[in-house]
Amino acid sequence: MNIAAVITSQFRSLWTVLQHTFTKADTVEYPEEMPALFPRYRGRIVLTRDPDGVERCVACNLCAVACPVDCIALQKAEDEHGRWYPEFFRINFSRCIMCGFCEEACPTYSIQLTPDFEMCEYDRQNMVYEKEDLLIDGTGKYHDYNFYRVSGKSIGGKDKGEAENEGEPIDIKSLLP
Amino acid sequence: MNESIGSPLQIAGILIGVILTAAWLIWVERRMIGIWQDRLGPNRVGPLGLGQVIADMIKIFFKDDWIPPFADKAVFVIAPVIIMVTMLTAFVVVPFAPGIGIIDFNFGLLYFLALSSLAVYSAVLAGYASNNKYALLGALRAAAQTVSYEVFMGLSLMGVVMLSGSFNLREIVEAQRDGWFCISQFFGLLVFLIAAVAESHRSPLDLPEAEQELIAGFHTEYSGMKFGMFFVGEYLGVTLSSAMIVTLFFGGWLGPVLPPLVWFCLKTTIGILFFVLLRAALPRPRYDQLMMFGWKVMLPIALVNLVATGGVALWLES
Ligand code: SF4
Ligand code: SF4
Numbered sequence: 001m002n003i004a005a006v007i008t009s010q011f012r013s014l015w016t017v018l019q020h021t022f023t024k025a026d027t028v029e030y031p032e033e034m035p036a037l038f039p040r041y042r043g044r045i046v047l048t049r050d051p052d053g054v055e056r057c058v059a060c061n062l063c064a065v066a067c068p069v070d071c072i073a074l075q076k077a078e079d080e081h082g083r084w085y086p087e088f089f090r091i092n093f094s095r096c097i098m099c100g101f102c103e104e105a106c107p108t109y110s111i112q113l114t115p116d117f118e119m120c121e122y123d124r125q126n127m128v129y130e131k132e133d134l135l136i137d138g139t140g141k142y143h144d145y146n147f148y149r150v151s152g153k154s155i156g157g158k159d160k161g162e163a164e165n166e167g168e169p170i171d172i173k174s175l176l177p
Numbered sequence: 178m179n180e181s182i183g184s185p186l187q188i189a190g191i192l193i194g195v196i197l198t199a200a201w202l203i204w205v206e207r208r209m210i211g212i213w214q215d216r217l218g219p220n221r222v223g224p225l226g227l228g229q230v231i232a233d234m235i236k237i238f239f240k241d242d243w244i245p246p247f248a249d250k251a252v253f254v255i256a257p258v259i260i261m262v263t264m265l266t267a268f269v270v271v272p273f274a275p276g277i278g279i280i281d282f283n284f285g286l287l288y289f290l291a292l293s294s295l296a297v298y299s300a301v302l303a304g305y306a307s308n309n310k311y312a313l314l315g316a317l318r319a320a321a322q323t324v325s326y327e328v329f330m331g332l333s334l335m336g337v338v339m340l341s342g343s344f345n346l347r348e349i350v351e352a353q354r355d356g357w358f359c360i361s362q363f364f365g366l367l368v369f370l371i372a373a374v375a376e377s378h379r380s381p382l383d384l385p386e387a388e389q390e391l392i393a394g395f396h397t398e399y400s401g402m403k404f405g406m407f408f409v410g411e412y413l414g415v416t417l418s419s420a421m422i423v424t425l426f427f428g429g430w431l432g433p434v435l436p437p438l439v440w441f442c443l444k445t446t447i448g449i450l451f452f453v454l455l456r457a458a459l460p461r462p463r464y465d466q467l468m469m470f471g472w473k474v475m476l477p478i479a480l481v482n483l484v485a486t487g488g489v490a491l492w493l494e495s
Contacts, residue, residue, distance in 0.1 A: 010459060017458035020213045027217045 039141065041115035042098045045091055047131065048112055048140035055135060056110035056147060059086040063102035063111050071095035072102060081156030083148070089134060093119060094127035108147040112140040188279055195268050199412040204229050206412075206453050213457040240401035245307065248398060252306035257396075257403045260299035260410035264417055267292040271420045272347045274430045274437035285346040286338065289421060290331055293376055296414065297323040300378070300385055303407070304395035315394025318464060319378060319385035325471045326375035332479040333368035336486035337425050350429030359426040364482040366426045368475050373422065375467075377414030379452060381459040384467060419448030 028035040037043070050056045059076035077087035102111050121127050139145075154160045161168045204219065204227060211218025222228035244253055270285035272278050282288060297319060304316020338344060340361060341352035349358075359366050375382040386394035393399075396407045423429060423444040430437030432444075462470065 013458045014454060017213050018454060020215060023215050025212070025217045026215050029217070 037115035037117075039115060040113075041117075042100045042113040043115050043117040044093075044119050045096070045102070045111060045113055045129075045134065046136045046140060047089060047110055047134045048136055048138060048142075050108075050146040050148075051139060051144055052146065053137075055085060056108045057086050057089065058084045058108055058110070058147065059089075060084070060107060062105040062107065066101040066105035067096075068099060068101060069095045069097055083155045086131065089131040090128060091134060092128050094124055109140070109142045109145050112142075114140075187277065191268065191273070191277075191279060192265070195265065195413065195416065196409070199409050199416055200230050200234070201227075202412040202415065202449065203233065203408070205449070206456070209450065209453045210457045213454070234405070237402055237405045242401040242403065245309075245398050247308045249306040249308065252302050253398075254403070256299050256303035256306060257399065257406035257410070259302065260296050261406050261413070263292045263296045263299070264410055264413035267417055268413075268420075270346055271417070272350055272424060272429055273441050275347075277438060278347075281347055282345070284344045286334060286344045286349070286425075289346075289417075290327075290334070293330075293414075293417070294323070294327050296376070296410075299407075299410065300395045303399070304385075307395070307398040309398050311391045311393075312395050312397045315385040315387070315391050315397070318387075319395055322375055322378070322382070322384060322467060322471075325468065326372045326475075329368050329471065329475040329479045330372035330376060332476075332483055333365045333372065334425065335483050336362045336365040339486050339490050346424050346429075350424055350431065353428040353431060357426060357428040357431075362426060362482070362486070364478050365486075366422070368479045368482070369425070370422065371475065373418035374452070374455060375471075377411060377418055379411065379415060380456040381461045382467065383461065384464055387461065415449055415452050416445070419445045419452065422448050 048056055057074075059074055061074065061076070064070075064072040064074060071092040072090070073092075074089040075087040076084055078084055098113065098117075100113050103113050119127075148155060148158065148163075150164050150166075152160060152163060152166055207229070208218035208220075208226065218226065219229040220226035222232045244250055267289055269279040270282050270288050272281075272285075300319035300323070301316045304312040304314075304319065307313070337349060337358050340358060341349045343349060343352070371382075378385045384394075385391075386396070388394075391397070396404060399407060420441075423441065427444050427448075429444075430441040432440035435443070
C-alpha cells in the first residue's frame with residue numbers, strides 16, 4: 001500500500017468536493033417548477049381507442065397477468081360482432097408501481113402509461129380507477145395501430161384473410177397446390 | 178487566576194448561544210452537504226430553510242418517548258444526558274474573547290480532555306442499557322475507538338503546552354501573538370484534528386454509529402427527545418472541537434481589525450464547516466484499519482512531534 005497515494009487521495013477528495021460549492025444544483029423545485037417529463041415517462045395509466053374511435057382493449061388479460069403487484073382486474077365480455085371488450089376494467093393505483101409491464105404485455109397498444117404523476121387523493125378508495133376513468137378518446141402514443149385490422153381473428157364485417165398483409169386462408173385438407 | 182470572569186448574564190448568553198449553534202448545525206450540515214452534492218438541502222421552512230430546525234424539534238418533542246421493555250431503564254435514561262452535560266460543561270473553559278467566557282481556569286486544557294473522555298460513557302452506557310446486539314457492538318467500538326484516540330489527543334496537545342508553557346487556554350491564546358501554533362505544531366494539529374473527529378464520532382470516523390452496518394449503533398433503541406439529545410450532543414461536540422482547534426492552533430480570538438469575539442466565531446465557523454466537509458467527502462474506514470491507523474501511524478507521529486518540540490524548545494532556551 002502506497003502511503004503517499006492514500007494520503008493525497010484523501011486531500012484530493014476534499015478538494016473535489018469543495019469545488020462543488022460553486023456548481024449549480026441539479027434540483028428541480030417541483031411544485032413551483034415543473035420537471036420536464038418525456039413522452040414515455042411512466043405515470044398515470046390510460047386505456048386508448050383505435051383510430052376508428054373504438055376501444056382497443058380486447059380483454060385478453062395479458063396485462064393483468066404481467067402485473068407484478070396484481071393491481072389490474074377486468075372481466076371479458078363479447079359484443080354482437082364477436083369482438084371482445086372488457087366489461088369492467090379496474091386499476092388500483094394505490095398498489096401500482098408504475099413499472100410499465102402491462103404496457104409491454106398488451107398486444108393491442110390499449111393500455112399505456114402517460115407522463116402525469118399528480119394523482120394524490122385524500123381517500124384511499126379514490127385511488128381505484130374504473131374503466132370510465134381510464135378510457136381516453138385518443139390513440140395515445142401509437143396513432144395508426146388497429147389490432148383487428150392486422151390480426152387474423154374474424155369478427156363481424158371482417159372475415160379470415162381480409163386483414164392487412166394477410167393472405168387467403170389455406171385449406172389444409174385439400175391436396176391441390 | 179482561578180477566579181470566575183463570567184457574569185450570570187454572560188453565562189446565560191453563552192449557554193443559549195452554544196445550544197442554538199449546535200441545534201442550527203443540523204440545518205447547516207444538511208444544507209452544506211446538499212450543496213456539495215449538487216442538491217439544495219432543506220430550503221422550505223422559513224427563509225433559506227432556517228426554520229427546519231424548529232420543525233424538527235416540534236416533531237421530535239411530540240414523538241413517543243419509548244423505552245424498550247428489555248432495557249435497563251435508569252441507565253437508558255441517563256446515557257443521553259451524559260453527553261449533553263459533559264459537552265456543555267466543557268464549554269466552561271472555552272476562551273471566547275478577552276473578558277468573555279465562564280471561568281478562567283489554570284488547567285483548562287486538562288479539564289477539556291477529561292470531559293471529552295467522560296463523553297464516551299454516554300455511548301457505552303447507551304449501548305449497554307439498550308440490551309440490543311447492534312447497540313452493544315456500537316458501544317464496544319465507541320469504547321475502543323475513544324480510548325485509543327484519547328491517547329494521541331492528549332499527546333498531540335503537549336507540544337502546544339510546551340511552547341506556551343501553560344495549561345491555561347487564555348495564556349495559550351496569548352502565546353500565539355507572534356505565530357499561530359498551526360505552523361510550529363503542524364503535526365500536532367493533524368493528530369488532534371483526526372482524534373477530535375474520532376472522539377466526537379463524526380463521519381468519516383463514526384464507526385460506533387455506522388448506519389450501513391449497525392443500524393444506528395449505540396443509539397439504535399433511542400427515539401424522541403432522547404435521540405435528539407444524542408443528536409444535539411454530537412453537534413455540541415463538533416462545536417467544541419472546532420472551538421478548541423481554533424483556541425489551540427489558530428490563535429483563538431487574535432486577529433486584526435475585527436473585534437476578538439467576531440474573530441473567534443469566524444474561525445470556529447470555518448472549523449465546523451471543515452468538519453462537515455470531511456463528512457461530505459470521505460468514506461468510513463474499516464474498524465481494524467481505524468485501530469491500525471491509530472496505533473501505528475498516529476501514535477508515532479504524536480510521539481515524534483512531542484520529542485522534537487521538546488528538543489527545539491530546550492535548544493532555543495539554552
Ligand atoms: S404499471 Fe406495472 S404495476 Fe402498474 S398496472 Fe401496469 S403492470 Fe401493474
Ligand atoms: S389492456 Fe391490453 S393486455 Fe390488458 S386486457 Fe386489454 S388488450 Fe389485453
